[in-house]
Amino acid sequence: MDGVPTPLRCFNEFHSAEMFVDDGVESVTSVEQKKVERSIEEVISVYKQIHSLPQPTLLREQHYQYLKKGLRHLSDAYECLDASRPWLCFWILHSLELLEEPIPAAVASDVCQFLARCQSPTGGFAGGPGQHAHLAPTYAAVNALCIIGTEEAYNIIDREKLLDFLWSVKQPDGSFVMHVGGEVDVRSAYCAASVASLTNILTPKLFENTTNWILSCQNWEGGLSGVPGLEAHGGYTFCGTAALVILGKEHMLDLKALLRWVVSRQMRFEGGFQGRCNKLVDGCYSFWQAGLLPLLHRALFKEGESELSRQRWMFEQQALQEYILLCCQNPTGGLLDKPGKSRDFYHTCYCLSGLSIAQHFGNVDLHHEIILGREENRLVRGRRTFYHIYWSSIIYMHLILCNLLLLLFYNICPEKVAQAVQHFLRLPVPDVNKQPAASAGDRPEDSASTSGSADHQS
Ligand SMILES: [Zn+2]
Secondary structure (H helix, E strand, C coil): CCCCCCCCHHHCCCHHHHCCCCCCCCCHHHHHHHHHHHHHHHHHHHHHHHCCCCCCCCCHHHHHHHHHHHHHCCCHHHHHHHHHHHHHHHHHHHHHHHCCCCCCHHHHHHHHHHHHHHECCCCCEECCCCCCECHHHHHHHHHHHHHHCCHHHHHHCCHHHHHHHHHHHECCCCCEECCCCCCECHHHHHHHHHHHHHCCCCCCCCCCCHHHHHHCCECCCCCECCCCCCCCCHHHHHHHHHHHHHCCCHHHCCHHHHHHHHHCCECCCCCCEECCCCCCECCCHHHHCCCHHHHHHHHHHHCCCCCCCCCCCCCCHHHHHHHHHHHCECCCCCEECCCCCCEEHHHHHHHHHHHHHHHEECCCCCCEECCCCCHHHCCCCCCHHHHHHHHCCCCCCCHHHHHHCCHHHHCCCHHHHHHHHHHHHCCCCCCCCCCCCCCHHHCCCCCCCCCCHHHCCC
């Protein structure tokens, strides 16, 4: 398949038959859906006029320049993300690693020093210097430091205090609040499990009851909601599922119901994913939704499912690439939600992450690529080690590589996860008998609110 120009879906005469039909009942939602489809039709029509060959191009150089500039300078438009600054570091650094662009040592060191200033004296990281610790920027900061992967980066993380912070946000029912005095949702369990496992401070006691709490977020639709009883949502579903994988309990989900829900979120005409039933397509769900399919593939494989493909994930990988490459690229760099929206670092990171998933299936032995367009569109095979273990499960079952199983769920490239895990496994787990000092969620402290992935309510 490599390098062979593939016919584009949008060049097919039957493509327009996939457009939304409202059965004569117009609603606010149907009007919006048709508007988006028209804008995509326009993009496709322009593409057809300019290009006779179906070779959509990933604008690597433009994305690189946009990302590089973002590490040093942000426009006024980012003022509203003042409480999400570690996220900006993570989104940019992860995008650069997917593009296989090295981070200059001086820049890496500056990012380390900045993140050090975001670390709270009480443990965990805040959205900016002098703010309160919060699980979302803690996840972003730990990931960013692991991507940098230097001794300087690792040594910034105060693991003992990080564990204190995690205990301070743990709730008796197994859930976590995002920050002391803050809200509970399934993102927090994922952020806590992710940073705890990456830095080797994960203890069974810390995650007591967490599995059951996350399982209670899976609803009748098959996906997971932010808290029990609400609507299923792509961001929360990824967070909950990935947290369960980290805890080794994903088999307790209704996997078939989850599979049915997520594959139904890929849009028939657009090719990208929506976040919730009856919502519009959005580039960032290329990761939150498509990222669930490798997790489900592995979980179903472990459950003995014999009908699984050894060449493809269970979604239309080419259609997703087509959506990202044709509809989500800003010609001057950066990626976006849908045509007509502005570029930003969040969508750049998650569109590229989704593109990588859509391009690569399998492992070293069974690796299968579907690269739409030019060879240069190939992103780093971000999850190679994970897939390798997935297909060769009896080979690598000692402790370090068990941790490597988790790498898909951090959304960091595998070599960096391996390096971080090896580094932190050499260090002892701080006081495994540690207990919560008090019911932290009841403390009346005020706290800076920091946005995380699933705050994006598309
Ligand atoms: Zn989005």
